[in-house]
Amino acid sequence: MSHAKAKIVVLTGAGISADSGLKTFRDSGGLWEGHRVEDVATPEAFARHPQRVLDFYNERRRQMLAAAPNAAHKAxxxxxxAYDVAIITQNVDNLHERAGSTRVLHLHGELAKARSSVDEAYVVPCLGDQTLADVDPHGAPMRPFIVWFGEAVPLIDTAIEWMRDADKVLVVGTSMKVYPAAGLLQYASPQAEVSLVDPHPPTGLTEIEVIAKIAKEGVPPLVSSWLK
Structure with a gap:
């Protein structure tokens, strides 16, 4: 008689990608790679200056393809x-997939895909640069497959379902104060074991195993302990 595998849900944020050399989302000045978020990460920005927005994400995609998964992704x-593993990530890079993870939900979209600006269901792979000449079958412009500021997060309900089923929850490289990470944790079962790997964990966390290390240093030993 086979036993069902325990289910681990991993919630990852910018910190795990930072360990692969990808810059985290915004610097202390609120800029993203020198750009105001309003100029590159909103539907209005794409309507006003589509080329600037495409250029911005083309550069992010090139950085992603030049980066490699780190020890945390691989772990x-x-x-x-050994486990039923589901990863919920706020990151738009494909480093989890390139490390070998097979079940990854991207809350904020994916750099490796493009979608129709009109038909949300028309999504295609995109590993090169997007241009203004890229259109869907009906001639509508293609846009980055990214959830921009001001847009709904379409996969949040799926993420909530996964979280409710988890036996273990591991949070890596995302603060417990920022939505959607903090919001998702409230759906975890009271019986679920929760661990946090973050170099600057918030104070006052109880009932949570806290590993105050960067992702690539904190995740592999934790995973090793779970595989014993």
């Missing part, structure tokens, strides 16, 4: 033979 992928 999470190594959990899959």
């Amino acid at each position: 999470l992928a190594a959990l899959e033979p």
Whole structure:
């Protein structure tokens, strides 16, 4: 008689990508790679200056493809033979997939895809630069497959369902104060074991295992302990 595998849900944020050399979302001045968020990460920005927005995400995509998964990404992928693993990420890079993780939900979209600006269901792979000449089958412009500021997060309900089923929850590289991470944790079962790997964890966390290290240093030993 086979036993069902325990379910681990991993919630990852910018910190795990930072360990692969990808810059975190915004610097202390509120700029993203020198740009105001309003100029590159809103539907209005795309309507006003589509080329500037495409250029911005083309550069992000090139950075992503030049980066490699780090030890934290690889450790999470190594959990899959022993556990039912689901990763919920706020990151738009494909480093989890390239490390070997097979079940990854991207809350904020994916750099490796493009979508129709009119038909949300028309999504295609995109590993090169997007241009203004890229259109969907009906001639509508293609846009980055990114959830921009002011847009709904379409996969949040799926993320909530995954969180409710988790036996273990691991939070990596995202503060427990920022939505949607903090919001998702409230859906975890009271019986779920929760661990946090973050170099600057918030104070006052109780009932949570806190590992105050960067992702690539904190995740592999934790995963090793779970695989023993």
